Amino acid sequence: MSRAVKRTSGMAKIPSEALLSLRPHVDSACSNTGSIENQIEIVNHALIPRYDILQKVISAFCHCDISQYGSSRLDSDQSADQPLVQNRLLTLRGMGGLGKTMLAGMVVSFTDLRSTFDHILWLNLGIYFKQGSIRNNISYSMYLDCLQKLCQQLNVSAELKSMYFPNLGDSKMKISSKFIQAFEQSKLDMSKIIDGLNILIVLDDVWSHEDVELFNFGEHVSSLFSILVTTRILDQEPSSSCLSIDVGLMSQDEGRYLFSIEAGLERFANAQDNEAVDCILKKCGYLPLAIRTAGRLVKASRKIGPELNTLDILEIVIKMSDSPRMSPVTELLDRSFSFVTNEFASFALKLLFSAFAVVFRRDDILRPWVNLGDIHIVWKALICSHDMIQLQLRSSLREYKLTKIEQIADLMFVMGLLDRKCGKRSSEFHQQKSYRVHHDLMWDYGKMFCSLFRTFDGELVKCEQHGIACCNVCFEGSLDFIFNENNKKWNGIIVEYFQSSAEIKNAKSYELKWLPLHMMKAGLFHEAFDLLTTEEFLENQIEANGIEDGICFMISLVRSYEKMYIADSFPSKTPMITILLHINDFLFRFSSLVQLDDTFKREIGHGIILLGLELQKFSKLLKSIDIFENALNVFSTITCEESDPDIAYALKLIDSCATHNLVLVRQDSPNKLKLKVQDVLNNVQNKTNLCFELSSHPGYTIVEMECKCKFTGIVSYEGVYLGVGSKDNSLMLNYDGQMIRDATCRRTFFAALGCLAEGFPLQLISDFQFGCFIKEHEQVEKVMKCLNAARLYAIADDGSVYPKMAPHLCLGVLYFQSLILVANHSSNRAVFKYYSKLQCSKISNIDNEGKNENNDRSILSSPNADGILLELSSHPGMGIVLLNQASSVPLINGALIGGLAIGPVQHALSAKMNEKNHLMITNYNNGLAFTSGLKENLDIGKNIYISDLLGPWINEFVINDDGTISPLHAKELVFGF
Numbered sequence: 012m013s014r015a016v017k018r019t020s021g022m023a024k025i026p027s028e029a030l031l032s033l034r035p036h037v038d039s040a041c042s043n044t045g046s047i048e049n050q051i052e053i054v055n056h057a058l059i060p061r062y063d064i065l066q067k068v069i070s071a072f073c074h075c076d077i078s079q080y081g082s083s084r085l086d087s088d089q090s091a092d093q094p095l096v097q098n099r100l101l102t103l104r105g106m107g108g109l110g111k112t113m114l115a116g117m118v119v120s121f122t123d124l125r126s127t128f129d130h131i132l133w134l135n136l137g138i139y140f141k142q143g144s145i146r147n148n149i150s151y152s153m154y155l156d157c158l159q160k161l162c163q164q165l166n167v168s169a170e171l172k173s174m175y176f177p178n179l180g181d182s183k184m185k186i187s188s189k190f191i192q193a194f195e196q197s198k199l200d201m202s203k204i205i206d207g208l209n210i211l212i213v214l215d216d217v218w219s220h221e222d223v224e225l226f227n228f229g230e231h232v233s234s235l236f237s238i239l240v241t242t243r244i245l246d247q248e249p250s251s252s253c254l255s256i257d258v259g260l261m262s263q264d265e266g267r268y269l270f271s272i273e274a275g276l277e278r279f280a281n282a283q284d285n286e287a288v289d290c291i292l293k294k295c296g297y298l299p300l301a302i303r304t305a306g307r308l309v310k311a312s313r314k315i316g317p318e319l320n321t322l323d324i325l326e327i328v329i330k331m332s333d334s335p336r337m338s339p340v341t342e343l344l345d346r347s348f349s350f351v352t353n354e355f356a357s358f359a360l361k362l363l364f365s366a367f368a369v370v371f372r373r374d375d376i377l378r379p380w381v382n383l384g385d386i387h388i389v390w391k392a393l394i395c396s397h398d399m400i401q402l403q404l405r406s407s408l409r410e411y412k413l414t415k416i417e418q419i420a421d422l423m424f425v426m427g428l429l430d431r432k433c434g435k436r437s438s439e440f441h442q443q444k445s446y447r448v449h450h451d452l453m454w455d456y457g458k459m460f461c462s463l464f465r466t467f468d469g470e471l472v473k474c475e476q477h478g479i480a481c482c483n484v485c486f487e488g489s490l491d492f493i494f495n496e497n498n499k500k501w502n503g504i505i506v507e508y509f510q511s512s513a514e515i516k517n518a519k520s521y522e523l524k525w526l527p528l529h530m531m532k533a534g535l536f537h538e539a540f541d542l543l544t545t546e547e548f549l550e551n552q553i554e555a556n557g558i559e560d561g562i563c564f565m566i567s568l569v570r571s572y573e574k575m576y577i578a579d580s581f582p583s584k585t586p587m588i589t590i591l592l593h594i595n596d597f598l599f600r601f602s603s604l605v606q607l608d609d610t611f612k613r614e615i616g617h618g619i620i621l622l623g624l625e626l627q628k629f630s631k632l633l634k635s636i637d638i639f640e641n642a643l644n645v646f647s648t649i650t651c652e653e654s655d656p657d658i659a660y661a662l663k664l665i666d667s668c669a670t671h672n673l674v675l676v677r678q679d680s681p682n683k684l685k686l687k688v689q690d691v692l693n694n695v696q697n698k699t700n701l702c703f704e705l706s707s708h709p710g711y712t713i714v715e716m717e718c719k720c721k722f723t724g725i726v727s728y729e730g731v732y733l734g735v736g737s738k739d740n741s742l743m744l745n746y747d748g749q750m751i752r753d754a755t756c757r758r759t760f761f762a763a764l765g766c767l768a769e770g771f772p773l774q775l776i777s778d779f780q781f782g783c784f785i786k787e788h789e790q791v792e793k794v795m796k797c798l799n800a801a802r803l804y805a806i807a808d809d810g811s812v813y814p815k816m817a818p819h820l821c822l823g824v825l826y827f828q829s830l831i832l833v834a835n836h837s838s839n840r841a842v843f844k845y846y847s848k849l850q851c852s853k854i855s856n857i858d859n860e861g862k863n864e865n866n867d868r869s870i871l872s873s874p875n876a877d878g879i880l881l882e883l884s885s886h887p888g889m890g891i892v893l894l895n896q897a898s899s900v901p902l903i904n905g906a907l908i909g910g911l912a913i914g915p916v917q918h919a920l921s922a923k924m925n926e927k928n929h930l931m932i933t934n935y936n937n938g939l940a941f942t943s944g945l946k947e948n949l950d951i952g953k954n955i956y957i958s959d960l961l962g963p964w965i966n967e968f969v970i971n972d973d974g975t976i977s978p979l980h981a982k983e984l985v986f987g988f
Contacts, residue, residue: 026133098229105258137216202231273306368457392508676823685810730776770895833987842885878921878933890919906960
């Protein structure tokens with residue numbers, strides 16, 4: 012593994028995240044004063060005048076006196092002649108908006124500190140928990156991602172991959188032990204990379220102080236190592252070597268100073284000005300973020316209205332909305348547009364900012380960077396739209412000489428609404444500008460305005476009570492509806508403009524980054540699907556972003572499509588699986604048809620793995636296995652060594668896709684399942700959004716399987732089979748003391764075919780639909796009694812789950828893999844050893860004496876007739892075995908049904924083919940034959956059974972020349988596992 016090297020320059024490089032925390036104050040890329048690091052070094056001491064905190068932090072890490080920046084020297088815990096503490100940990104703690112991240116950014120920008128350390132590293136841990144995470148500790152996969160980021164900042168080429176995969180039979184203690192060992196080994200590997208170097212790591216936005224220890228590499232290194240932590244939470248058990256500084260609200264003097272810096276005011280003219288400023292500070296609650304926002308608004312007003320004096324500007328900012336629902340920061344943001352005295356021009360700026368925030372939001376990035384060309388397309392589309400023309404908003408902007416999109420964007424940058432960065436294009440004389448919403452609060456304001464903006468027939472809709480547009484009091488009850496309506500409308504306008512305008516040039520960036528997303532938000536799902544499935548679009552993505560980054564971006568689009576498509580149309584089947592498989596096929600073909608070096612091959616393999624991991628989230632585990640095998644094949648063209656990390660990783664992923672059927676077992680079965688959350692379930696009524704994690708099988712939970720189920724008969728329903736798999740794919744469930752339901756789709760736990768018998772699988776099904784031919788009330792009552800019994804479950808004190816009407820049974824796991832249908836090219840297909848004998852075994856004598864005309868059962872004349880052993884050559888020593896005793900199913904007039912699986916060959920069934928292409932069992936029961944159920948269920952993942960009910964179900968099969976068995980009319984499918 013590569014090791015980091017000492018700094019090449021005189022000082023450690025400032026981390027990019029630290030630069031971003033300071034950048035809003037310096038338009039660095041567009042100024043002529045030098046590099047961004049030099050500029051920040053000039054102004055960093057003036058950003059937040061908290062010299063006491065800065066002195067304490069910096070003196071803890073190096074011998075430095077910052078009194079030269081305007082403060083007297085403060086006492087610290089070590090003098091200049093004392094050696095530095097070898098392993099120092101310091102924490103900045105306080106509420107959000109107090110400027111902890113900016114303080115950390117200022118600290119690491121000081122030259123004395125940069126001269127002390129070889130490398131200053133930065134990790135934002137908070138980003139891992141801001142997407143609705145139910146936990147505050149980082150997982151092992153998150154930890155590996157953090158270590159990878161550290162390696163990137165160190166310019167070290169190292170791929171830290173997880174080699175940890177739990178086994179189904181592992182005890183809870185063994186699982187915990189494996190995790191601890193994995194964490195410690197990765198921590199030790201990282202320590203070796205930095206050993207010998209002086210390192211400072213900034214851990215920003217820590218949610219759990221337990222995570223800090225994971226990055227304390229000082230105990231394994233011989234050189235200087237320090238950690239600076241920013242957090243909102245209190246460490247209740249700090250270590251003896253940890254220093255903690257509480258960051259509080261600003262004092263009046265500090266607030267005045269920060270406000271003057273942000274507003275660009277060196278001093279205030281008189282006491283009246285000071286009084287107005289103090290009023291602003293009070294309304295901002297002395298919160299640095301709010302003070303910064305107010306200061307930026309004053310600065311913007313001075314640029315827009317240079318004729319206004321300081322007092323007039325401050326009075327504009329002081330005026331607040333009458334609405335008690337708006338926070339001070341939101342009020343200030345709304346008032347920022349009041350500097351434009353024309354009501355329509357001010358309204359136009361609000362609308363454009365709101366559109367920027369809303370249409371450029373991505374599910375994975377709330378505030379993405381957007382280049383000016385893409386902004387031009389979006390804003391030009393809205394400015395030229397019918398509403399804007401009718402409201403005379405375009406002409407109002409011209410009155411303020413805002414005739415170009417770039418001028419509007421730069422004005423919003425000056426106002427503090429947008430961040431700006433500049434980079435050179437291919438031409439040395441032009442700079443490519445990019446913008447993003449400055450802060451989450453600004454994004455919330457944009458969303459709020461979108462939720463209040465209403466037009467009708469080209470005019471603004473005003474509330475009746477106050478007679479104003481965008482009234483957040485009167486429109487409060489319709490906020491979500493208005494937001495969704497505007498979001499869809501604006502995106503539709505943008506897409507239509509892009510597709511119809513002949514003026515747009517060099518729009519490839521917009522087409523790749525934003526067009527699919529805007530199509531989705533506009534409800535144009537078919538158009539978005541067509542675009543995402545074109546090979547040209549995929550090729551352009553890979554060309555623009557590289558293979559792995561291009562695939563990651565495609566996956567983010569897939570997730571957005573899935574989320575919006577389901578919310579819009581509630582489909583039974585998502586088209587996103589088709590897109591993922593399309594990308595996989597393209598990459599695999601590309602890797603086999605084009606001569607590539609090993610680096611590109613590995614990138615392709617990694618990209619294919621990403622697709623497989625995403626497909627797992629759709630419970631398409633069989634297809635995921637095929638994709639992981641594609642990745643394995645790509646890696647195998649580079650090396651055949653199983654010790655290769657990529658090959659080992661692919662093999663582990665293939666193993667991890669193995670799920671086991673959830674079935675009914677006896678209470679004394681060793682395969683019995685127990686829930687981890689039984690205490691919660693037993694003590695709380697109407698439990699919702701529960702993860703049925705298992706205490707009997709740590710790391711595992713109840714998951715959806717790929718196999719779909721659909722029944723049509725006396726009643727009709729559809730759903731999926733359930734299994735036991737990784738907790739990463741866990742279902743979220745509700746339990747009301749009677750039924751267990753899917754929290755999202757309101758589907759219900761159900762014993763297959765309503766049969767409460769040992770070995771029968773569990774399903775998650777929709778509500779029942781009764782056929783119109785049911786006329787007898789007694790018949791309905793009998794069927795409902797059977798069905799309801801199969802839906803009622805109780806949770807015992809030991810965490811086991813059992814049918815209330817069959818308490819001798821409970822939920823369990825099936826360790827044998829069920830016999831199902833797979834693709835004919837799948838590596839999981841079943842190849843029969845004696846297939847040629849089966850081909851020649853057709854039976855001509857069919858005795859129909861026992862045939863029941865009502866349920867169309869076909870009976871084999873002799874149960875002891877010689878059959879062909881169903882032994883497998885693809886799985887040596889294994890054969891097709893009976894999963895459970897065939898049981899009578901009342902739902903289908905008492906027909907016998909039995910499950911099939913792979914098992915030891917000594918228990919294998921024997922069978923023969925009759926002249927009707929029925930595969931008849933010869934060594935178990937009279938008249939049972941293979942069936943795949945109703946035609947509607949004929950798909951990958953469908954279970955294969957034995958039954959005496961043949962007429963309505965698919966029961967015709969063919970023995971293929973390669974030793975596989977297929978449904979007669981679906982030869983693209985074969986028996987498999």
